[in-house]
Amino acid sequence: MFSKACEYGIRAATYIAMQSLNHRRVSLKEIAEKIDSPAAFTAKILQILSKHNIVDSIKGAYGGFEISTAQIYRLKLSKIVNAIDGDRIYAGCGLGLKQCNADKPCPVHDKFVDIRNDLQQMLENTSLYEMTTGLEIGLTYLKR
Amino acid sequence: MFSKACEYGIRAATYIAMQSLNHRRVSLKEIAEKIDSPAAFTAKILQILSKHNIVDSIKGAYGGFEISTAQIYRLKLSKIVNAIDGDRIYAGCGLGLKQCNADKPCPVHDKFVDIRNDLQQMLENTSLYEMTTGLEIGLTYLKR
DNA sequence: CCTAATTCGGACAAATTTGTCCTATTAAGT
DNA sequence: ACTTAATAGGACAAATTTGTCCGAATTAGG
Numbered sequence: 001m002f003s004k005a006c007e008y009g010i011r012a013a014t015y016i017a018m019q020s021l022n023h024r025r026v027s028l029k030e031i032a033e034k035i036d037s038p039a040a041f042t043a044k045i046l047q048i049l050s051k052h053n054i055v056d057s058i059k060g061a062y063g064g065f066e067i068s069t070a071q072i073y074r075l076k077l078s079k080i081v082n083a084i085d086g087d088r089i090y091a092g093c094g095l096g097l098k099q100c101n102a103d104k105p106c107p108v109h110d111k112f113v114d115i116r117n118d119l120q121q122m123l124e125n126t127s128l129y130e131m132t133t134g135l136e137i138g139l140t141y142l143k144r
Numbered sequence: 145m146f147s148k149a150c151e152y153g154i155r156a157a158t159y160i161a162m163q164s165l166n167h168r169r170v171s172l173k174e175i176a177e178k179i180d181s182p183a184a185f186t187a188k189i190l191q192i193l194s195k196h197n198i199v200d201s202i203k204g205a206y207g208g209f210e211i212s213t214a215q216i217y218r219l220k221l222s223k224i225v226n227a228i229d230g231d232r233i234y235a236g237c238g239l240g241l242k243q244c245n246a247d248k249p250c251p252v253h254d255k256f257v258d259i260r261n262d263l264q265q266m267l268e269n270t271s272l273y274e275m276t277t278g279l280e281i282g283l284t285y286l287k288r
Numbered sequence: 289c290c291t292a293a294t295t296c297g298g299a300c301a302a303a304t305t306t307g308t309c310c311t312a313t314t315a316a317g318t
Numbered sequence: 319a320c321t322t323a324a325t326a327g328g329a330c331a332a333a334t335t336t337g338t339c340c341g342a343a344t345t346a347g348g
Contacts, residue, residue, distance in 0.1 A: 001145075001233075001256075004306065007240035014251075027324070041307050047326065060315025061323040077252075089145075096151035107158075107275045108221075111266045112145075115259060122255045131251045148336065171294070185337050191296065204345025205293040294344080301338070308331070314324080 001119075006084040009045045011035040013080055014131040016055055016065050017072045021132060025064040045084065052083040067128065077131070078123035090116055145263075150228040153189045155179040157224055158275040160199055160209050161216045165276060169208040189228065196227040211272065221275070222267035234260055 002010075012031050019026045028046065032039035046065060050057040054075060055065050067075070081089065093100035094112035102109070146154075156175050163170045172190065176183035190209060194201040198219060199209050211219075225233065237244035238256035246253070 001238055002240075004240065010239055011241070029324090038307055040309075043325075044307090044327090050325090057325060058315085059313070059325045061321095062316060063314080063324045065325090094145055095154055096146075096148065097155070107277065108266065108270060111270070115262050115266065118259050118262065122252065122259065126252060126255070133251065173294090182337055184339075187295075188297090188337090194295090201295060202345085203295045203343075205291090206346055207294045207344080209295090289348100291346100291348085293346085296341105296343070298341090299339085301336100303336070304334080306331100306333070309329085311326100311328090313326070316321100316323085318319105318321085 002081060002089070003085050005041075005045050006081055008035065008037045008042055009049060009080050009084045010077065010131075011037065012042055012046060012065075013049060013055060013067070013075075013128060017067050017128045018132045020066045020072060021069065025058065025062075025066045027064040031065065048083055049080065052079070054080060054083060071128070072132070073127055073129045075128045076124050077126045077128070078120070081123055090120055146225060146233070147229050149185075149189050150225055152179065152181045152186055153193060153224050153228045154221060154275075155181065156186055156190060156209075157193060157199060157211070157219075157272060161211050161272045162276045164211045164216060165213065169202065169206075169210045171208040175209065192227055193224065196223070198224060198227060216272045216276070219272045220268050221270045221272070222264070225267055234264055 012035055015031055015034050016026055028039060028043050031037075031046075032042045035042075046055060046057065049055045050065075054071075055067050057063070057065050092098075093106055094108060094116075095106055097106050100106040100109055156179055159175055159178050160170055172183060172187050175181075175190075176186045179186075190199060190201065193199045194209075198215075199211050201207070201209055236242075237250055238252060238260075239250055241250050244250040244253055246257075
């Protein structure tokens with residue numbers, strides 16, 4: 001569904017959000033351990049999220065990553081997915097047909113449209129805050 | 145959503161089905177041209193479909209690929225997708241969390257389950273025959 | 289039997305995604 | 319100023335997916 005990079009990105013952002021709600025800034029090392037992802041690769045992804053102003057990165061000693069409380073409530077999953085995977089989830093025909101669109105639909109066009117609209121709705125309606133609720137209880141859920 | 149291999153597979157099977165309904169056996173070369181896919185790569189995919197008894201392959205001169213009429217009506221898209229992509233569409237958590245399941249759901253677990261169930265239903269309810277109807281009019285739809 | 293047309297299958301190649309390593313830069317604390 | 323701990327970023331490496339090439343096997347027709 002998503003790329004691995006995107007999965008790591010969502011998990012990392014969720015973990016950062018959880019800790020930011022407790023006013024804890026977290027380091028790359030801690031993030032990678034907690035979400036069970038390769039650290040150096042996760043660093044690249046966090047750079048992307050940082051450039052998109054999805055997470056705040058602070059360099060230097062006692063630096064790390066954090067997300068403002070306002071942002072945690074405001075930011076939807078769709079922003080993260082879009083920053084990392086672009087529009088590849090929504091774009092194009094499910095069968096890879098360039099000429100398929102609403103005017104010249106392939107036989108499964110409408111069904112695909114429905115399913116992808118559902119997915120899009122889900123991503124646009126789920127905030128980072130929602131991702132953190134329910135996770136407070138069992139942190140281990142973020143481990144792959 | 146699907147791998148390229150899977151997209152080519154669906155398009156190839158659809159084209160073969162269309163021609164088989166007109167009692168025409170088709171060659172790899174023709175298939176690749178009509179669905180606009182790389183021939184050698186498409187050959188590999190057809191081998192897979194052949195081994196899964198999704199298409200019939202006939203070797204030698206005047207050989208090619210065909211699908212029995214009964215099969216065209218009976219065969220669902222899910223079979224093709226499963227033969228090529230396995231269960232990767234349905235399997236696992238949308239966020240790549242190994243420990244996420246109905247007992248220990250991640251925050252978006254239920255939403256993902258719904259969406260993937262819809263996709264699965266669609267694939268299991270769409271026959272190759274349905275893929276061919278509507279395509280008789282505009283063959284070009286199969287071109288990418 | 290020979291030839292031509294075709295799929296099969298293995299080895300290889302290119303492209304993309306995933307992942308690693310190292311150095312530069314930044315900032316806090318002493 | 320120096321040291322230490324951290325992110326940034328570029329170059330590289332591994333793995334996976336996508337795609338190519340070529341010889342072997344098969345079969346119809348002359």
